[in-house]
Amino acid sequence: MMTWIKRLILLAVLLALAGAGGLVWYGDRPLQIESLPKTFNVVPGANLRSLSTMLEREGVVGNAQVFWLLGRVLNKGGSLKVGVYTLERPLTPLELYAKIQRGEVSQAMVQFIEGWNWREVRAALAAQPLLKNESANMGETDILHAIGAEEDHIEGLLFPDTYFYAPHSPDLGVLRRAYLRQHDKLMAAWDARAPGLPYRTPYEALIMASIVEKETGVAFERPKIASVFLNRLRLGMRLQTDPTVIYGLGDRFDGNLRKIDLQRDTPYNTYTRAGLPPTPIAMPSEAAILAALNPAKTDALYFVARGDGTHFFSSSLAAHNRAVNRYQRYPR
Structure with a gap:
């Protein structure tokens, strides 16, 4: 018996050596x-x-x-x-x-993720060892001028995507391409927008798209999320959306949104101010832009998170309060 075991071990060793x-x-x-x-x-x-x-x-x-x-x-x-x-x-x-x-690449790449804000974009650029970070020492106005933008704020103007670049090329080239892509996506969606939307300019639609992007947990709900905020705009209701408040807090936000934060007035606090915030709050995806310009047809004015990424939508405050109790205060 021991002889057979020794032979099997020897065979395994020989096979391992042969494989190596x-x-x-x-x-x-x-x-x-x-x-x-x-x-x-x-x-x-x-x-x-x-x-x-x-x-x-x-x-x-x-x-x-x-x-x-x-x-x-x-x-x-x-x-x-x-x-x-x-x-x-x-x-x-x-x-x-x-x-x-x-990393001996002929082209390197950098990713801008949908829902990122400008601070996160700058951090991604700075983390690229093969990219000349020329924008690092430039103010926002100078960056906008360098990439050919006419807007006053860069937030939301860049298209979230993967961008390839030649090693040691300047980051302004990447930013310029991201800006032009977002501009083209926005204008194409604007030209195909649904009738009767309460936007005066494409930029206002971009602001809404950024809110939709930050509020959406699952992709298929984007048009319905957009419909809630548009219904509120039409009725003169405040948007009351947490992501705008968080954006307005900036570095003061520590990951925990408190009641006092909802009461602290900033240009981005949609609990204290009516209408859209002054700028986008993040980079919206093409899907969010399309949702903002072609929303679902609903009478919903409220939504509450179910806990699985989806939301429960309500057209009255009473129904919304019942949904809050069901899904958040007393979940089963």
């Missing part, structure tokens, strides 16, 4: 790429598995499983740099991993 030797051979062998130069994109959130699958799909590696196993054995998963890579010559798998680890 095979990985060493594979790691040092140039990849067979049909056409060069070859370009591929490592996206934010990529891991070894998704990277390997993408590289096989793009014709960079022949076997995603083996490439993944090599990376797993060498512990390469925590050091993948996002960006666009261009291969000018055949590389070995080890050289390819090293290239991605070093």
Whole structure:
């Protein structure tokens, strides 16, 4: 019995050595790429598995499983740099991993996330080591002038998306592209807007879209959320939306919105002031802009969070109070 166990252990050791030797051979062998130069994109959130699958799909590696196993054995998963890579010559798998680890990109990328405010955008730009952060020492007015904007405030004017840039290029170029995209999206939606909306300008629609963006938990509710605020505007009711209050508090907001905060008057406090706030409060997505300009047709004036990302909508205060009791004060 012991002899068979020893033989099995020896076989396992030999197989492991053979596998290790095979990985060493594979790691040092140039990849067979049909056409060069070859370009591929490592996206934010990529891991070894998704990277390997993408590289096989793009014709960079022949076997995603083996490439993944090599990376797993060498512990390469925590050091993948996002960006666009261009291969000018055949590389070995080890050289390819090293290239991605070093971030030797032909184009880098920065993400602006829907719902972010301008402070968060500036932080994202500052965190890009391959981007010249020329805007860091510029005031808002100078930045607006540099990107060709005619508005007085930059909040909400940038389109949330992933932006690629050449290494060591200025961040103003990224901001200019984000501004032009948001402008084009807004004007296209404005031209196709529903009739009878209480907006005087596209900018007012952008302000509303930013509120819708911050209030929406699930995407399909955006048009209905928009309808609530538009119904309130038409009736002269105050919007009474917490995200505008939080924005007005700025650095004073510590993550806990208190009753005294709702009573503290600022230009953005929609509990103390009627109408829209003076500027957007975040970057709205295209979906939020479309919702603000093509809202659902409802008579709802209130909504309350159910706790799962969705909301319960009511057309009367009495019904709203019952919903508050059901979903927030005395949830089942």
